[in-house]
Each structure stands twice: as structure tokens, then as C-alpha cells.
Amino acid sequence: MATEKGMSGLDITALTAELQEKLPLWIGKVFQYDSTTFGFRLNGEDKARYFFFAEIGRRAHLAPQLPPSPKNPSGYSMYLRKYLIGGKVLSITQKSIERVIIFEIGKSGGTFHLVLEFFDEGNIILADSGFLIQNALKKRRFRERDIVAGEVYDVMGLNRTALSIGAFEESLRSENRDLVRAAAVNLMFGGVLAEELCLRAGMEKEFPTRYLDEDQVQRLYAAYQGIIEDARSRSDPIIDQRGCWPFELIGSDPFSRYPTFSEALSSYYPLPSFDTKEEAKQQVLSREERIRRQQEGAIKKFQAKIQESERAAELIYERYTDVQQAIQVLDAASQKMSWQEIADLLKRSDHPAAAMIVSVNPADATVVLDLGMKVTIAIKKSVEENVAVYYEQKKKFRSKLEGAIRAMNRPAPKQKEKAVVKKRQKPKWYHRFRWFETSDGTLVIGGRDADQNEELVKKYMEGNDTFVHADVHGGSAVIVKGKTDRMDEVAQFAASYSNLWKSGYGSGDVYSARPDQVSKTPESGEYVAKGAFVIRGERTYYRNVTLGIAIGLATDPDLAVIGGPASAVEKRARYTVRLSPGTFEPNDIAKKVVRILRDRVSSADAKSAAGVLSTEAVAAFVPAGGSDLIDAK
Structure with missing residues (x-):
């Protein structure tokens, strides 16, 4: 289900099927509008033209039109144009049922894979024919994977849109959960579609999966296949009070129906407005108004930073033992091996400290720990010293906040009247x-x-x-x-x-x-x-x-x-x-x-x-x- 937060894996399944019907396609243009939004002009057969809009980390769909092209193209959009414009789209696939779309694009220089991620903060990654990463919009190192040039992008794994009945049953029974939770997590259906599965199979959603008999598994598997097929066929895209759907769910009360899923998504997610040059001219603010808005933005930013620093310090103390253990383990490891080796070791480790580590930053010997929020810890400092860093940040931002408030309350200086320079008479x-x-x-x-x-x-x-x-x-x-x-x-x-x-x-x-x-x-x-x-x-x-x-x-x-x-x-x-x-x-x-x-x-x-x-x-x-x-x- 597509909500304001973003699209689900099954929405991506429906969208991918819709895009596949447009093949063959060729890459016409690539635009980047801001840090998360991209536009692709796709050329089809018989002079057909399609506009694909992607907001990484949230949504993607075909649109009636793209926003006006930016006056100055970004560096990353220019990079993508260099390798992709004129290339033929050979295939459009989804990684399992994950929120990932993969465009396979052929050009005279070889085959490339353009990977669009719509989970977490999102990403756009260009990889070669063997999925070796060439470049990424956001370069990151995580405990489970690295998104940097030279690493292989992992596309392997269980395809949860085409499970056999045996694999389906194993996924439901793999943990001691009730039926709706097992479907939501193990099948990656999410809560609403997990409830749809239960309704279609005529099962109670609280039913324990360890007690499923053969007949119940058969009914659930048939319901699972029906949901996957409905997503791929996009039989009746709708928008209801819960969100945007590629098909109508049991008990839905649709506000509106659409002929295609992209049209439904375009209506649900209107294109953001990016000021053109003319609009920008019409929206010129006075100097005082511009300063006032900057001050208001700074005050909100400083307030958020104060809360963030305070919460980080509290979490470090709440998880004192875990943080101390992580510092000790990583500090000892850094004496014997490189940070690259440490990162590789963390991926394979089942040590409790490793489970908290989100990423490592060799440049300043810090790690990002997941303590309920992401907190940066310097391994060369003690727990108390790391807490002191956040308290010092809080103090610094509080001082800046007080300064911003004083500046905002200060009366604006009177402007000197500028002499108007009149135009000369034009020669006749x-x-x-x-x-x-x-x-x-x-x-x-x-x-x-x-x-x-x-x-x-x-x-x-x-x-x-x-x-x-x-x-x-x-x-x-x-x-x-x-x-x-x-x-x-x-x-x-x-x-x-x-x-x-x-x-x-x-x-x-x-x-x-x-x-x-x-x-x-x-x-x-x-x-x-x-x-x-x-x-x-x-x-x-x-x-x-x-x-x-x-x-x-x-x-x-x-x-x-x-x-x-x-x-x-x-x-x-x-x-x-x-x-x-x-x-x-x-x-x-x-x-x-x-x-x-x-x-x-x-x-x-x-x-x-x-x-x-x-x-x-x-x-x-x-x-x-x-x-x-x-x-x-």
C-alpha cells in the first residue's frame, strides 16, 4: 500500500509490471531536481514518450509530465547521462519483494544496471553488468553491505513473490508468531496486506502459525498467489482512506478509481513544485522578510539539535554497558587490523556489540551505533567523554539559539533611501x-x-x-x-x-x-x-x-x-x-x-x-x- 510515508514492496511489484508492458524503451533524458527527486524521459516505440518520476526513499511512477528541467544540471545527473542516454532498457525487475527497482540498460559500451532504492533514505546506484558498483548518489558503509564503488551490489536472496508452497509454509512457520505477524514480517507484506491474506484465506489473524494444518496452508498459499497476481495485473487501482492501492482490498471504500496504477500514484503523490526562474522573480522577498525567515529556520534547527544532542547523551547512559563494550572491542581490534578488515569482520560477526553497529568511519575513528536513534561514538574516548561531546554540542547550540532569538527580537535598522538613477533619453x-x-x-x-x-x-x-x-x-x-x-x-x-x-x-x-x-x-x-x-x-x-x-x-x-x-x-x-x-x-x-x-x-x-x-x-x-x-x- 502506498501511503504518505512511501510505497510498499508490493506496490513496487505492481509498478514494475506496469513498466515492463512499455518495453522496449530507451533512455532519453535524466534530470535531478534536488537531493532525492529524479526525472527520466523514456522513449518508446512509434515515437511514444513516457515520463518516469522517482523520489528515492518514497515513491516512483509514470507521470503526465516532469517538472521544469533545472537550469544547472547536478553532477550526478550529468554522470548518469554520460553512461545511460541513448541506452536501450533491456529489462525492468524488482529485487524479491523489496522496495528496489532495477533497470537493465544496454549501450555500445556494455550493459549497466540502474538500481533505485525506495527504503530508508533511498539511493540511486549505477552498477555494471555483473552488479559491480560504479557510482552511487549516496555512498555508505553498513554492517550488512557497502554502497561504494568497487563493491558488488547484492541482488541474491529468496524471491518472496514466487515462493513454492514448501517455501511459503517454511516462511510462515519459521518463528513462533501469530499468523498476521508472520505474514507481515516473513512474507514482507506489511500489516494491511497481511490482514488481507487472512481475510482471503478465511483465517483468524491471531492464529498461531505452529498449529497450521495442510488445508489451512493450502488456503493461505492460494490467497498469497492471488494477492501477488492482483498486484501484477493491477486490476483496479484505487485510492481509499488508507492510501493508494494497485487493486481493491476486502472492505475498501474507494474515493476514486484509476485506469492505471501510475495514474493513481500521480494523483496520490502530486509532483512537487520547483520554482522556475520566472516564479522565483515573482516571489522575491524583501531583505527584512528574508532575514526573518532565515532566523526562524535557524531557531527551529537549533532547537532540534539541542533535543537531538540531549537524547543522544541520555541513550548513551541508558545503554552504558553496551556502548562501553563496543568501544573496548573496536579499540582493541583497531590495534591489530585495518578498518576495512574490521568492517568485513562485523558483517560476519554475531557478537552483540556488532549488532548495534550501523556503520564505521575510519577517517575519524568513529562508529554509528543504533541505540534507538543513530548515535556517533568515538572509540578513542570513554563513555563519559562521548557523553561530554554531546553535552558540549547541546551547550553550543543553546548559545546559538539564544543569539538567534535576540537577533530576531532586535528592531530592524532603518534603511537609507537609495537615490533613484533615472534613465537617459534614448537618441532619436x-x-x-x-x-x-x-x-x-x-x-x-x-x-x-x-x-x-x-x-x-x-x-x-x-x-x-x-x-x-x-x-x-x-x-x-x-x-x-x-x-x-x-x-x-x-x-x-x-x-x-x-x-x-x-x-x-x-x-x-x-x-x-x-x-x-x-x-x-x-x-x-x-x-x-x-x-x-x-x-x-x-x-x-x-x-x-x-x-x-x-x-x-x-x-x-x-x-x-x-x-x-x-x-x-x-x-x-x-x-x-x-x-x-x-x-x-x-x-x-x-x-x-x-x-x-x-x-x-x-x-x-x-x-x-x-x-x-x-x-x-x-x-x-x-x-x-x-x-x-x-x-x-
Whole structure:
């Protein structure tokens, strides 16, 4: 039965039978999501594709899909890919009725066995054709076996899914137990399936096995074979209040039924969620929240370590004689033989001290003893010294716990407000010309010289535009790109970027015309200079237009130096300086404007403005000729 803790051996029998029906298969991809979860993409015939998900120590099944592949593959998954990808799955078997699945995989380099263990903490082991271990996810040395490279993985033993009636009877009678306990332990059925065996055979579960007669054994054996067959055929996978089953048990009250056992397992064990990159972005925590969660986790960890250290010390004292005997035996043995020899000897020994030893650690001369929980003992220390080690650990973790609690209760320091660095305005195609935007948002462009005047009229003037020019020889050919109600601003722009400014006039006339009135074709006998145009037809005049511009620093939405008529610039710029025709040369006045604007800029904008506010940027908006400063805001 599959429960929240994990799958049983009989569940593995059912799953293995389901996988065998998919053969032949080929290994497509191998993924490792964390320390216990793996995904395998299996390719079948006729372009079939299967997703096998395994959580070692707990569950495995075919899934509708795998979680998103990790951005950075683990070292062990890369190792498995090297030897397995492209290999053909020759067989899928189970070790006896144990929670172990074995994939036999053939490649040009030979045959490999991929062993997945689903008992205790679980493991994934790669072995060669003779089951010689090549590598393991978790390398361990136990009293009964070693899971390290170079050792042989043991697949021998009694197959409890195919017992003869004689072996079946012997398994039940091997110990003086009642029927349900003998079936649960000796047949490895577990409690619930042992009770199912008794119900199917019509036997009392408390019946002593030593009194079984031939007829009762026959009935029990038939029930045993029926349970094994039901698991392999997966006749009716269900989920009930007790767990997930490959078939319906007597007295079950199913919540739901499924066509395959893997579908039932996928429903019972939903795939864990692993944050993708996008999800991680959406779940970014504040620094304070992240620290608080780390502190809460540390407090729980320290509390658990304190309890663990305290319990270990208590168990050592409770089993004082056993621990002392283990220390004495191992210390004496280490004087005469290597740790490898000691480990081999322990596997074969029936000494009481050997029965407690879970594993040996030659590097630091320690052993792990099973005293009700796993406790590490240093054999070069006395029992009291080993207890002192755990009390010292308890003291250390208690000190860390107190520090973590104090840190958590300490008020968080106030964060300094970070200066917001604003983005620069992106360059536009018209920025190489003179330009500004009217107060109602219409783009106005003017030529800087005769070449740009020619280019503007020939390339960029369109039917709905308006041509504007100061009524003087020499000035920007100005194009209004669209309709605007602020022709006063356009006229001031055209007058300011003309020879009127250079000549020191305070005002002048400006005219406008439609694009179809503008021509480069002169009258007979006349000549049109470069940058000049012939205007045919009636013009619209703007009389006595006041000359003047403003240069400013715009901060919203982007950072930029802008220039043009004061009413238009001051609407967009936070800091501005006004100019009028005067005496200072363009470069000198640009430097003065930069100094004034830098003094005006607030501390919040200073860092952003430093890279934008330059003499060159300001000079691009200063008219040709002398200028004076009027005021600044």
C-alpha cells in the first residue's frame, strides 16, 4: 500500500509490471531536481514518450509530465547521462519483494544496471553488468553491505513473490508468531496486506502459525498467489482512506478509481513544485522578510539539535554497558587490523556489540551505533567523554539559539533611501537637427546649416507639415510635423535660430507656407543658393516675434537636456535658464548655463544629471551669435 510515508514492496511489484508492458524503451533524458527527486524521459516505440518520476526513499511512477528541467544540471545527473542516454532498457525487475527497482540498460559500451532504492533514505546506484558498483548518489558503509564503488551490489536472496508452497509454509512457520505477524514480517507484506491474506484465506489473524494444518496452508498459499497476481495485473487501482492501492482490498471504500496504477500514484503523490526562474522573480522577498525567515529556520534547527544532542547523551547512559563494550572491542581490534578488515569482520560477526553497529568511519575513528536513534561514538574516548561531546554540542547550540532569538527580537535598522538613477533619453533620428516639442506635443525640427536645411525639405517634409522660416536671409528651415495650436512657439523658434539673433535684434518677422509652395526651382534668370528655397503663393506672416529661448534639464519621463521657446521648455523641464540675444559667445554661454543648472539640481537628481548635463549637450541648443542670461528657475 502506498501511503504518505512511501510505497510498499508490493506496490513496487505492481509498478514494475506496469513498466515492463512499455518495453522496449530507451533512455532519453535524466534530470535531478534536488537531493532525492529524479526525472527520466523514456522513449518508446512509434515515437511514444513516457515520463518516469522517482523520489528515492518514497515513491516512483509514470507521470503526465516532469517538472521544469533545472537550469544547472547536478553532477550526478550529468554522470548518469554520460553512461545511460541513448541506452536501450533491456529489462525492468524488482529485487524479491523489496522496495528496489532495477533497470537493465544496454549501450555500445556494455550493459549497466540502474538500481533505485525506495527504503530508508533511498539511493540511486549505477552498477555494471555483473552488479559491480560504479557510482552511487549516496555512498555508505553498513554492517550488512557497502554502497561504494568497487563493491558488488547484492541482488541474491529468496524471491518472496514466487515462493513454492514448501517455501511459503517454511516462511510462515519459521518463528513462533501469530499468523498476521508472520505474514507481515516473513512474507514482507506489511500489516494491511497481511490482514488481507487472512481475510482471503478465511483465517483468524491471531492464529498461531505452529498449529497450521495442510488445508489451512493450502488456503493461505492460494490467497498469497492471488494477492501477488492482483498486484501484477493491477486490476483496479484505487485510492481509499488508507492510501493508494494497485487493486481493491476486502472492505475498501474507494474515493476514486484509476485506469492505471501510475495514474493513481500521480494523483496520490502530486509532483512537487520547483520554482522556475520566472516564479522565483515573482516571489522575491524583501531583505527584512528574508532575514526573518532565515532566523526562524535557524531557531527551529537549533532547537532540534539541542533535543537531538540531549537524547543522544541520555541513550548513551541508558545503554552504558553496551556502548562501553563496543568501544573496548573496536579499540582493541583497531590495534591489530585495518578498518576495512574490521568492517568485513562485523558483517560476519554475531557478537552483540556488532549488532548495534550501523556503520564505521575510519577517517575519524568513529562508529554509528543504533541505540534507538543513530548515535556517533568515538572509540578513542570513554563513555563519559562521548557523553561530554554531546553535552558540549547541546551547550553550543543553546548559545546559538539564544543569539538567534535576540537577533530576531532586535528592531530592524532603518534603511537609507537609495537615490533613484533615472534613465537617459534614448537618441532619436531628429536629435542631430535643432528641435523641440510644442506645448501641445507637436514635433518641430530645424536645420543647423545649409546642408541640413536641404536635407529636411527634401527628405522629411511631408504633405501635412508646415514650412516656417524667419523673414531674413540666413536661418533654419523649420518643419512643423503635424498640426499645432502653438504657432507662436514655432515662430519664436524660427526667429531665434536665424541671423536675427546673430545680428542682435530683439524681435523679427516670420512666415509659414504649405509644403507644395516650397521649391528649389528658380525663376528664369535667377539662382537659388544651397539651403535656400523659392516660396510661391501666399504666405502667412507672424510680425514682431520676440527672440528668446530656454535651455533646461528634463527629468520625466527620461533625463535629457532640451531647448526651445521658454513656454514649451519650461513645461517639460524641471530646471531651466532663459537666453536672449547678447554678448557672450555660444561656448562661453553654454558653460555658464551648465554651472547654473548644476547648482539648481536637487541632491536626488544630482547623480542622474551628472552624466547628461554637459557643455556639449547645452551648446547644441544655443543660437549662433552672442547671448545673455535672462533668469533661471
